Amino acid sequence: MLVAMVAALPFGIHEALTALSDFKLLAAAIGVGISSSVIPYVTDQLAMARLSRATFALLLSILPATATLIGFLVLAQIPTLPELAGIALVITGIALHRAKEKC
Structure with a gap:
């Protein structure tokens, strides 16, 4: 994240000054940053510590399907058929691998 910030700073600093000078926009930006980066990272770390590798991988493979559903609703x-097929193939591959591990 730090490297991305340094790389993008020269291109976006002019637009960012508007948000930095307005408390409401700055608070919203901080909220989005925490909600989109910190909370998912911490949740992933907690889940990884408690779940088996196969279960965690299966849950991660469901994320694209969840994102597609939220995008639709x-x-x-509207996702295309190749996008839906890709999501189904990833979930199926992880599920088959999980079933294979149990044997």
């Missing part, structure tokens, strides 16, 4: 984004 909230943003009216």
